[in-house]
Amino acid sequence: MQIKDFMIDQSLKELTEHRTVVLPVACYETTVNQNINGFIPLHWHDELQFVLILKGEAFFQINEEKITVREGEGLFINSGCLHMAKDKNESGCVYICLNVSPSFVLSQELYTTFVTPYIQATNISYLHLVPKELWAKNILDAIMKINQLIKENPPYYEIDISLHLTLIWKNVIVNGVQLEYEQTEMLKSQRMKQMLIWIHTHYTEKIMLDDIARAGGLSRSECCRYFKRILKKTPLNYVTDYRIQKSLLLLQQSESNVTDVAYQVGFNSTSYFIDKFRKSMNMTPLAYKKYKAADSLCEGGHLK
Template sequence: MRKIKFDINQQLKEMTEHRTDDLSIACYKTTISEHVQGYIPLHWHDELQFVAVIQGEVLFHINEQQVAVTEGNGVFINSGMMHMAEDWSTGDPSIYLCLNVSPQSLAPAELYMKYVHPYVTATNLPYLMIEKSDSWGEQLLQNIALVRQEIEEQAPYYELNIAGAVLEIWKRLIMNGYSLEHNETEMIRSKRMKHMLMWIHQNYAEPLRLDDIAKVGQLSRAETCRNFQQILRTTPMQYVLDYRIRKSTELLRFSQRSVTEIAYEVGFNSTSYFIEQFRKMMKITPLKYRREEQKGRHDEKNEIRS
């Protein structure tokens, strides 16, 4: 049997890209004994992790705490938490489903600061047990399995089914999880970040500078960069760039404007730079993205008619 190598960098950050096609989501089955080390080594990642143990028992080490998860139960591991896993079963090898989700993909950008950021940054929520004996936990575990099934089968509209299931998972967790702890300084920082993000969403098509964003947040340039890095794991200008690309995908799908027109409409002043950055983020050129989206919609219409 081929052994799986777990790829982490010198800072112990996992280097695996957790994506499924156009979604910042991945759900895969992990058999701990198949890994080179015989266990999942200590690491961290920006994604939120939802685990459902489907065979055996797994011992997780999360921020120096040990958490044993038995078959049929699960655990939520928050963004940025150091963790490792080892087989704790005396019988068959331990196997679990692992759902990794980018925090930014859980909810629309306008709702991120209200429904995601407080939980991602809470000081008292490094992990949360998910138990099938709780009705909300049982439903959450079923949705993890549903995401895995949707990814495997890829029936029409499966991306929407996945997005809906993941949103339901998050809703159940935040409705039934911890009473969060935040200090006043953190609340002020969150409010300033919300203002900066809203301003970017309203003005992304205009020429934007770091100084402009910092002024909206009433912060220095350095503090603005620090806040973006801590909260969104990116820089202010990279966030602007990514947001422009996301807005361009809407125009490519639903308008007949040329690539050059779209590039300028979302804030780029160079078509070649737009194409370069689009390909870097989406792993495809704008024109090919448009063709594939149009073909997909055409195929879906034919299925509906038939």
């Protein structure tokens, strides 16, 4: 299953239901550049995420940190961490994405001792899984096996998945990272999410830097530092990029026109929208609309 349109709420929390049959688990293969945005946009979820790169390489950002993950490698992304992914060097990156509810990786009796400390630790936003490390190879092998089990559905495969998840979590612990809990890091993450929630609630309106800063309880200069440090762009540039993301689905509606879409997503000038869209998507909004219409026609006529 390829998730092409990432559904997220106003706080960037992913709304895609991570569930396979009766298990609080989702495992699917995804091609990064086939997402509607051309990349996996910034989001977060309560589930733990494990990634295995099957082909190519991808550039990931997890909270403030950036990392390139190559074929055969993977990632563990902790619960609640902001993250995004882009194809690197037009490699056609494909990866297995395994999302699992933290409460499912171990039994309830073991959860408080062996899971809670890890999802609350402020120094483990992610772990880079490199197969030359035995603990990491064990995790990558288990991701592959879970993917096969879900595809093939053999008898009692749910029990086998549960066993592999236990093995995965044991190897996360075997890695031996010393856990840290910094109140300032927790507060930083909370303030960032508050500012993003505000933007995603008000993106159709006129937005000023003061408004964004106030949502995070920060000064204008500190607000700018947060965005540049975590998202590598200014707050208002982020607003523009988010508005363009929101325009993509609207442009695919047959009755829509470029001017209406521009105003619907918060631009007060069609020409400014076209200019920013072209710089972001390497084509004009009208060209994107025609391209998507032709693409849809091909799919409907089975020409793909």
